[in-house]
Amino acid sequence: MQVISIINQKGGVGKTTSCANLGAALALQGLRVLLVDLDPQAHLSISFDRMPEPGDPSVYTLLTQGHSFADVTQPTQIDGLSIAPTNLDLTGAESELSSEIGREGILRLALNDLARSKNAPDLVLLDCPPSLGTLSLNALVASDSVIVPLQAEFFALQGMAQLLDVLERVKRRLNPSIELAGILVGLYSKQRNLSREVVQELNDHFGDLVFPTHVNVNVRLAEAPSHGQTIFEYAPDCGAAIQFREIARELSDRLGMLKDEPPACQPQAAKKIVPAEVSARVSEPLLEQEAE
Ligand SMILES: Nc1ncnc2c1ncn2[C@@H]1O[C@H](COP(=O)(O)OP(=O)(O)OP(=O)(O)O)[C@@H](O)[C@H]1O
Numbered sequence: 001m002q003v004i005s006i007i008n009q010k011g012g013v014g015k016t017t018s019c020a021n022l023g024a025a026l027a028l029q030g031l032r033v034l035l036v037d038l039d040p041q042a043h044l045s046i047s048f049d050r051m052p053e054p055g056d057p058s059v060y061t062l063l064t065q066g067h068s069f070a071d072v073t074q075p076t077q078i079d080g081l082s083i084a085p086t087n088l089d090l091t092g093a094e095s096e097l098s099s100e101i102g103r104e105g106i107l108r109l110a111l112n113d114l115a116r117s118k119n120a121p122d123l124v125l126l127d128c129p130p131s132l133g134t135l136s137l138n139a140l141v142a143s144d145s146v147i148v149p150l151q152a153e154f155f156a157l158q159g160m161a162q163l164l165d166v167l168e169r170v171k172r173r174l175n176p177s178i179e180l181a182g183i184l185v186g187l188y189s190k191q192r193n194l195s196r197e198v199v200q201e202l203n204d205h206f207g208d209l210v211f212p213t214h215v216n217v218n219v220r221l222a223e224a225p226s227h228g229q230t231i232f233e234y235a236p237d238c239g240a241a242i243q244f245r246e247i248a249r250e251l252s253d254r255l256g257m258l259k260d261e262p263p264a265c266q267p268q269a270a271k272k273i274v275p276a277e278v279s280a281r282v283s284e285p286l287l288e289q290e291a292e
């Protein structure tokens with residue numbers, strides 16, 4: 001069972017959209033995928049129409065009351081795709097957990113139990129909130145790897161230095177095997193020079209870590225959640241559906257999870273999350289900016 005955080009502390013960059021549609025694409029490839037809603041806004045749960053009533057089992061009760069994934073997981077309309085949903089109760093979790101011993105490891109323990117059970121999925125995708133607090137830390141401690149969705153906009157690299165710094169510290173102190181699996185460019189507009197320039201800059205900084213397929217701006221992607229659907233039910237032939245399918249194929253290839261291919265070797269040594277020369281190029285100018 002592989003666990004991936006979909007994380008970026010910037011808001012509205014496509015984390016939830018990527019989580020729902022990548023998860024659906026991977027399930028349609030034949031993988032068993034669990035989506036976990038770690039955001040108190042509960043957008044992922046709402047987009048599958050699976051938001052629990054207040055007090056019902058949810059990711060909130062899993063983190064604060066000892067519920068297991070078996071207690072909170074619900075099926076979705078897509079075969080092989082399930083969701084551990086949350087509701088607005090999760091808003092209180094950060095402060096409730098603040099005095100809890102080992103609070104950043106609660107999700108990892110629950111996922112370890114799931115991995116040992118007969119219902120273990122092949123892949124778990126964690127939809128993180130737009131912040132780097134206890135909930136995101138739980139995600140990073142529990143994850144084998146990380147996908148960072150970015151918007152093809154001027155501020156795309158803003159905040160990356162902070163995120164890379166947190167990832168490095170998590171890797172050094174809490175989770176030595178965590179890796180950056182990829183950077184996903186969403187909200188891409190072919191017509192705009194700016195989108196192309198931002199992608200060029202990302203490619204210069206991060207090279208192969210950037211998924212070669214980008215998700216174009218597509219109104220169908222924004223509409224699908226209001227129908228409780230992923231793009232594969234709402235508009236299965238549109239460009240965004242094709243793009244998410246391609247990114248899912250690339251991801252399962254990178255992770256060695258293609259059904260008909262032998263698993264690739266997973267590097268376990270605690271090497272840097274991105275090559276030193278890459279993180280230096282990204283971090284230094286941005287850290288200077290942040291310090292100003
Ligand atoms: N490629 C796209 N084309 C058009 N709309 C998009 C696209 N990707 C995302 N959106 C829309 O942009 C908004 C933000 O996307 P999303 O909720 O996935 O971002 P997020 O990073 O999860 O946000 P938050 O930080 O608030 O959790 C949503 O309304 C979503 O429907």
Ligand SMILES: [Mg+2]
Nearest residue numbers: 015016039043
């Ligand atoms: Mg979101």
